[in-house]
Amino acid sequence: MLHSRTKPSSDILWGFDEGAGNQVVEAAIGLRELLASNASRGDVQRYPTDEVIRALDDAMLWGVAVPKRLGGQGVSATALVRMGAELAKGDPSVGWVSQIINGTTWVTSLASDELQEELFSEGVPKIAGVFNPPGTAIPVDGGYRVSGAWPYASGIRHARWGQWGVQIVKPDGTQVPGNFCYVPAGDFRIEDSWHVTGMQGTGSDTVVIEDAFVPERRMVHAARSYNYVEPGKKHYGAPSDYFAQMALVHRTMCGVPLGAIEGLLEHVVKTAATKPLVGTIFARQSDSQVVAKEIGEAAMKIHTARTLIEAATMELDGAALERRTLSERERARNKAQANHAMQILQEASQTLMYVAGSSAFNNANPASRYWRDFNMIARHFGNIPNIGYEVYGRSLLGVTPSAIPPHMY
Structure with a gap:
């Protein structure tokens, strides 16, 4: 309640x-x-x-x-x-x-x-959502008629509500992008579209809405979006109310690729004690100095990645407790820092899969799932290293506009 x-x-x-x-x-x-x-x-x-x-x-x-x-x-x-x-x-x-x-x-x-x-x-309800590509919202008395199709709706089969990005199309044809609307599960259908190599178990199917009525109270307008505080707002004041929307969502999702590669490391270390190093004199991988070096190096990269990710989230936590927003420079560095962690994790995963060998690509091998799932998550637009580097570099150079809108990082 x-x-x-x-x-x-x-x-x-x-x-x-x-x-x-x-x-x-x-x-x-x-x-x-x-x-x-x-x-x-x-x-x-x-x-x-x-x-x-x-x-x-x-x-x-x-x-x-x-x-x-x-x-x-x-x-x-x-x-x-x-x-x-x-x-x-x-x-x-x-x-x-x-x-x-x-x-x-x-x-x-x-x-x-x-x-x-x-x-x-x-x-607390389960709410899933997608903001891109946006659907359309046509103004009518008391609200909007909303239609659209939103792919990659992770977790939607278990959600009570959906949060969908929409552009409002006014009677004169003017389009206002960047809005969100909330639609109960009974007002949309799920299209079976999730046939992929990695992250197979996320249920990230496509949601389709056909001319559903959305009352005005369920529309979050771009001009007064989530971090906008209406004068006299009652339900406000907790530390989490001061998080920047996209920074919080994108930094915290870094836990999943981090955990996937930490899980891969645990698996490779465990099997190295009994798995032979085929084609060599070593009856166990753990007897090889080369394998020990590769595992040690991968482990340090994973530890470094965790340190970078947690430092980024701690920065968000600290700013929220101080009731302040991060500056553009701070947000740019924060993003690049987390994105750099993805690059380090990618390097560690490559090393560990070489140690694990071709048998690790058998679907029954847990290493295969960690590898497949990580490689898909690492390519989420919020995780791509080169974009993070460009955003931070442009900020340092004072080059505007940034590669992506500042509110997106």
């Missing part, structure tokens, strides 16, 4: 709930074996199993970054990224679904008082 505060600004005094943050990470660790045992079934049906979803329900791993006023757990960005990494060690697809729904549901906690009260009235 939604809990209003008589003095919303007092929420900031609570800070992030470190105890809850530790609990969700420990809960994720406890689910790793279950997730791993369900991963193949999830890949075959192309979305998480009911058993996995119930386990995440029971562990309360949805809406963990949502503020407590809405029934969430109020954890930090750093706790969220750590939770995602642990889930990904069990199954990266489940980690991704968790991060997408957690991120989208948190974004909704920044919406208007009226929308918060509607969507969180019965507890």
Whole structure:
């Protein structure tokens, strides 16, 4: 249930709930074996199993970054990224679904008082969403008629609501981009389109909406988007209300590729104790100095990547606690830092798969899933290293405009 505060600004005094943050990470660790045992079934049906979803329900791993006023757990960005990494060690697809729904549901906690009260009235819902390509919203009395098709809707089969990017098309043909609308699951259909090599178990199918009515209260306008605070807003003041929208979503999703490669490292280290180094004199890989060097180097790269990612989320946490927004330069560096971590993880994954050998590409081998899933996540537009480097380089050089709009990083 939604809990209003008589003095919303007092929420900031609570800070992030470190105890809850530790609990969700420990809960994720406890689910790793279950997730791993369900991963193949999830890949075959192309979305998480009911058993996995119930386990995440029971562990309360949805809406963990949502503020407590809405029934969430109020954890930090750093706790969220750590939770995602642990889930990904069990199954990266489940980690991704968790991060997408957690991120989208948190974004909704920044919406208007009226929308918060509607969507969180019965507890924290599962909300999935896609902003691109945008659908169309035609103004009508009391709201809009919305139509569109949104691919890559991760977790949508388990969501109660969808958050969809739309451009408003006015009667004179003028288009206003950058808006979001909320549509209940009963008003859209899911098109079976998710046939991919990596992240097979995320259920990232296409959502189709055909002329659905969306009342005005469920539209978030670009001119007054999520980080806009209406004068007199009641449901506001928790630390998470001060996160920059896209920075939070993109940094915390880094936990999944991180966890995938940490899981790959654990698997390779375990098998090296018994797996022969075929074609050599070594009965065990662990007897080879070359293998030891490669594993040690990969492990250091993974450790470096975790350090970079967590430093980026800690910077977001610190700014939120100070009730300030990051400067453009800080956001650019923060993005490049996380993107650089993806490059380092890519290098580590290549090394580890050479150690694991050709048998690691058998679909029954856990290494195959970690490798496939990481390589897909690493190519999400928010993770691509060269874009992060260009954004930061342009910021340092004072070159405008940036490669992407500043609000996107």
